[in-house]
Amino acid sequence: xxxxxxxxxxxxxxxxxxxxxxxxxxxxxxxxxxxxxxxxxxxxxxxxxxxxxxxxxxxxxxxxxxxxxxxxxxxxxxxxxxxxxxxxxxxxxxxxxxxxxxxxxxxxxxxxxxxxxxxxxxxxxxxxxxxxx
Amino acid sequence: xxxxxxxxxxxxxxxxxxxxxxxxxxxxxxxxxxxxxxxxxxxxxxxxxxxxxxxxxxxxxxxxxxxxxxxxxxxxxxxxxxxxxxxxxxxxxxxxxxxxxxxxxxxxxxxxxxxxxxxxxxxxxxxxxxxxx
DNA sequence: CTTGACCTTCCAGTGACGGGAAGTTCTATT
DNA sequence: AATAGAACTTCCCGTCACTGGAAGGTCAAG
Numbered sequence: 001x002x003x004x005x006x007x008x009x010x011x012x013x014x015x016x017x018x019x020x021x022x023x024x025x026x027x028x029x030x031x032x033x034x035x036x037x038x039x040x041x042x043x044x045x046x047x048x049x050x051x052x053x054x055x056x057x058x059x060x061x062x063x064x065x066x067x068x069x070x071x072x073x074x075x076x077x078x079x080x081x082x083x084x085x086x087x088x089x090x091x092x093x094x095x096x097x098x099x100x101x102x103x104x105x106x107x108x109x110x111x112x113x114x115x116x117x118x119x120x121x122x123x124x125x126x127x128x129x130x131x132x133x
Numbered sequence: 134x135x136x137x138x139x140x141x142x143x144x145x146x147x148x149x150x151x152x153x154x155x156x157x158x159x160x161x162x163x164x165x166x167x168x169x170x171x172x173x174x175x176x177x178x179x180x181x182x183x184x185x186x187x188x189x190x191x192x193x194x195x196x197x198x199x200x201x202x203x204x205x206x207x208x209x210x211x212x213x214x215x216x217x218x219x220x221x222x223x224x225x226x227x228x229x230x231x232x233x234x235x236x237x238x239x240x241x242x243x244x245x246x247x248x249x250x251x252x253x254x255x256x257x258x259x260x261x262x263x264x265x266x
Numbered sequence: 267c268t269t270g271a272c273c274t275t276c277c278a279g280t281g282a283c284g285g286g287a288a289g290t291t292c293t294a295t296t
Numbered sequence: 297a298a299t300a301g302a303a304c305t306t307c308c309c310g311t312c313a314c315t316g317g318a319a320g321g322t323c324a325a326g
Contacts, residue, residue: 004272014273019314033322035273044259051258056233059313069255076252080244083254087237094230100189101223108220111213119209121216122202125184126177137303147304152283166291168304192282267326274321280314290305296298 006038010046017046025049025063045069057086139171143179150179158182158196178202190219 006028007014020026021036026045029037038046045066052062064082068074110120139161140147153159154169159178162170171179178199185195197215201207243253 002273013315015315016313018274023313033273035322047260048258051260053313055237055258056230065255065258069259072250074250074252075248076244076250076254077246077248079252079254080241080246083237083241083244087234087241090230090234090237094227094234097189097223097227097230101220101227104188104216104220104223108213108216111209111216113210113213115208115210117205117207117209119207119212121209121212122198125181125188125198126202127180127184135304146284148284149282151305156282166304168291186282269326270324272321272323275319277316277318279316281312283311285308285310287307287309288305290303292303293301295300 001038001040001043003036003038006036006043006046009043010050012046012050020046020049023059025059025066055086056090057082061086134171134173134176136169136171139169139176139179142176143183145179145183153179153182156192158192158199188219189223190215194219 001009003014003017006012006017010017012020017026018036021028026042026049028042029039031037048066048069049062052065053059057065061082065079068079068082107121107124134142136147136150139145139150143150145153150159151169154161159175159182161175162172164170181199181202182195185198186192190198194215198212201212201215240254240257
C-alpha cells in the first residue's frame, strides 16, 4: 500500500506520515522501487495515532501509547496513568485560559469602544492604573 | 540603561528583550561602546509587552497594541476590536479543551486501571469500539 | 514516447523564545 | 598597571509537530 492510499485510509497527511517515520514512530516496509509499503496493521496504527493526537496527546505520549497498545500483557493502569496525567495538563490549561478570559473580558467590557482615544485596556497594559492583571 | 537593568526593571529576560529588538518590536538606542541603551520609556514599553504577552496576545497583536498605545489619536474601538478578537480565540480554545477533557475524562473513568490488560482507552484509540471521540 | 500523477529525499520556515559558544567591554581588586 | 570576573555583544542551534516547496525518480495511461 503506497503512502497515498495510507493517507486516504488513515486520514493523516502524507507529510505527517513521513514525519512519523523520521522520528521512528511508525516505520513501514519498503517496496522494490523504494516506495513505502503500509500494511493494514500500519494503517490501523496511523488511525490510532490520529485519534490520540486529536485528543491532544504529545508525540512522546503517542509513542508510549502505541507500545502499550502492542503489548499484549500491559496493565491498563499504565494506560490510565498516562491518560490521567494528560487530563490534568488539559485541566490546568483550561484553568489558565479561563483566568485570561476573565481578565480580558473585564477589560473589554470596561472599554467603551468608540472613536475616543482613552482606553482602559491600554491603561491596564501600560500599568498606569492598578488593573486586575 | 544597560540591558541587565532593563531586565530587572521590566521583568523580561534579556534574551527576550534582544529578541524583541531582532523582530523590530522595540529597538533601543546604542551607547558609544555598542551596548543597548534603554530609556525609561523603553522600559515602560517592555513592561507593557510583558503584560500583553501575559494576557496571551501574540507578538503581532502586541506590535499593533504598542502602535495604538503610541498613537495619541487612536480610537479605543480599535483596541477593543483587537482584544475582542483575542477573547474569542481564547474562548474557542477553552471550548476545544473542554471537549477534549470530557472525552478523555470519560475514557479514564471507564478504565478500571488495574493489572489486567484490557483497557477502554486503548480500545477507543484503536477504533475497534465505537467510542465517543 | 510523452504527459502527468505519484513517489523519493532534503532543506527551510513556523512562534517565541532559551541555551550556549566565542569574543569585547566594563568594573573592582590587588 | 594587571587581572579576574561580571556584563555585554553577535551568532547559531534546538524546541514542537509539522507544512511547503524544490529537484529528481517511478509508474500508469494514452
